[in-house]
Amino acid sequence: MSSPASPSSPADSGAASVGDTVNSKPSQRPENAENAEVTVVEAKAKDDEAKKKRKKRAGKKKAVTGFEEYYCDPPLTPAEYEEEKNILYPSYRPFDARIEECIQRFRARRRMTNIQDDLFSRYLYLGGVDSTQRQFQGTRNMKKEEMGGLSQGEVRDIIADDVIQRGASNNPRFYNPTCPEHWEVDFVGVVAGFLSVDLVEFLRGSGGHFNIGAEVVSNFLKYVYRHEVCPEYSEDIVSALKLCDKARAEMAAIYELYTLVPGSFNEACSLLFGQGDDERHTLNTEWSLDQKKVLDKSMARTIFGVHVALLSDRDHSHKISNAMKKNELAITETTEQTVEVVKRIFPNEQLRARYRSVINHLDTLESKLEIEVCGSLVVRPTVVIDGWDNPTADDDKDKTAEESEVFFVEESILKLLEVGMKLKAVVCTLNTNLKFIKCVHRIYHSFYTFLPQELMFYYKEPAKGNRPAPNVHDADEDSENENERILDGIPDDGVEE
Incomplete structure (x- = not known):
């Protein structure tokens, strides 16, 4: 019989050593893996922190232009103040x-x-300042090293393009202190001419650029006033600053007026009595073209009847109503006029109540027609000077002394119009002496001012020519030479080569 092996046998000891070795390895591997994972996590955390720090770093600040909404020039140092007061x-x-x-x-x-630079240069030009770029110098792009030891004032004098003509350089396009005839200092006049004529014509309907031009001029005037450049004209400068604000408000109103005029009442009159007009008109009551309302003759007849009944006096209203029933209303005169707004008569509370009753009645009839409350616009003939030759200007000036005219327009239009604004419009007169505005071609600011300097923008002084002027002795010779020159390019058969 054999007996089982004892614990102290060599086999047992070998088995035990193998088991110990196998059991000991797993206990060491998790410790190393744990350390590696901790190292990786710490590295990632450091990378994330570094990225966050990079994100938090402030980028390059945008350079200050001086035209920001709340920008203000830095305060002057005592030395700068003394320099401006006693030297500049x-x-x-x-x-x-x-x-x-x-x-x-x-x-x-x-x-x-x-x-901004272009608009400011045009403003200076209207004031007689030569702001044309200097040719063949190119100093604007010069580096500081190339300037040598020049001071800031000397550098500014070198690169400046804005100068006032002096001495013998009597260029008629610009102001010259040695020849001050026909020139005077007028900040308000130059601002009015720039904002009401030059800027409007130059931009051709760009409202955003109009505000840019007004802001540039306003910023410059504030600089002049704050630095006390010419205290003797401080009141004129303040008035010019107020005019800049007024110009911005009026320009916004003018853009909106172009979408509303002549109004539903005048549109209805044009449709009912206009000869050769379409059977259906589009009311300018909405900004979007596809939302505009189409007006037919039945709707136009209702609009015309309501406004005439509520706005005209009793006798005139009966006269128009009888002529309307007999189909006798017709246009007797159509003229293109330039008129100035003299007065705006808004509807009073009694008239508003009458309009409300009519509107409520139309609502009960389930009518889709919208009646807007109207008021009266009082105008008078005027003359708009725009630089073009106008042979009838004297006759038009005589008409300005005539009695004023009254038109019926919607209240929304009356609110946007300002006293002094000018309208170039086509006016029609009915055989009952009722007048209406068929269309409006142009709306001018209330401070419209045309400066003679406008005509000098593209002026060139006549140059001396080598060719003698034509006279009676060589007139035939010139005509023969011209005919020969023309015939040189045409062959005998009359067909061009």
């Missing part, structure tokens, strides 16, 4: 030298875009 803008220094220095310093302290 003292009262004994001529005005043209002070304003020239101011323009150059203002342009150096503002970062203008291309459109």
Whole structure:
């Protein structure tokens, strides 16, 4: 019989050592893996923190232009104040030298875009300042190293394009202090001419750019006023600043007026009595073209009857009503007029109550027609000077003394119109002496001012020619030479080569 092996046998000891080895390996591997995982997590955390720090870093700040909404020039140091008061803008220094220095310093302290720079140059041009770019110099792109040891003032004088003509350079396009005839200092007049004529014609309907032009001029005037460049004209500068605000408000109203005029009443009159007009008209009551309301003759007849009954006096209303029933209303005169707004008569509470009763009655009939409350617009003939030759200007000036005219227009239009605004419109007169506006071609600001300097934008002085002027002795010879020159390019058969 054999007996079982004892624990102290060599086989047992070998088995035990193998088992110990197998059991000991797993106990060491998790510890190493744990350390590796901790190292990876810490590295990731450091990377995330580094990324966050990079994100938190402030980027390159945008350069200040000087035209920000709440921008204000930095306060002057005592040294700068003394320099401006005693050296740059003292009262004994001529005005043209002070304003020239101011323009150059203002342009150096503002970062203008291309459109701002162009509009500001046009404004200066209307004021007689030469702002044309200097040719063959290219100093604007010069580096600081190339300037040498020049001071800031000397550098500004080198690169400045805005100068006032002096001495013998008597260019009629610009103001010259040595020849001050036909020139006077008028900040309000130049601003009015720039905002009401030049800027409107130059931009051709770009409302955003109009505000840019008004802001550039306003910013410059504030700079002139704040630095006391010409305190003798401070009241004029303040008035010019107010005019800039008024121009922005009126320009926004004018853009909206173009979408509303002539109004539903005048549209109805054009449809009912206009000869050769379409059977259906589009009311300019909405901004979007596809939302405009189409007006037919039945709707036009209702609109016309309601407004005439409520706005005209009793006798005139009966006269128009009888002529309407007999189909005798017709246009007797159609003229293109330029009129100025003299007065706006808004509907009173009694008239509003009458309109409400009519509107409620139409609602009970389930009518889709919308009646807007109307008021009266009082105008008078005027003359708009625009630089073009007008042979009838004297006759038009005589008409301005005539009695004023009254038109019926919607209240929404009356609110946008300002006293002094001018309208170029086609006016029709019925055989009952009722007048209506058929269409409006142009709306002008209330401060419309045409400056003679407008005519000098593209003026060129006549150059001396080598060719003698034609006279009676060589007239036939010139005509023969011209005929020969024309015939040289045409063959004998009459067909061009």
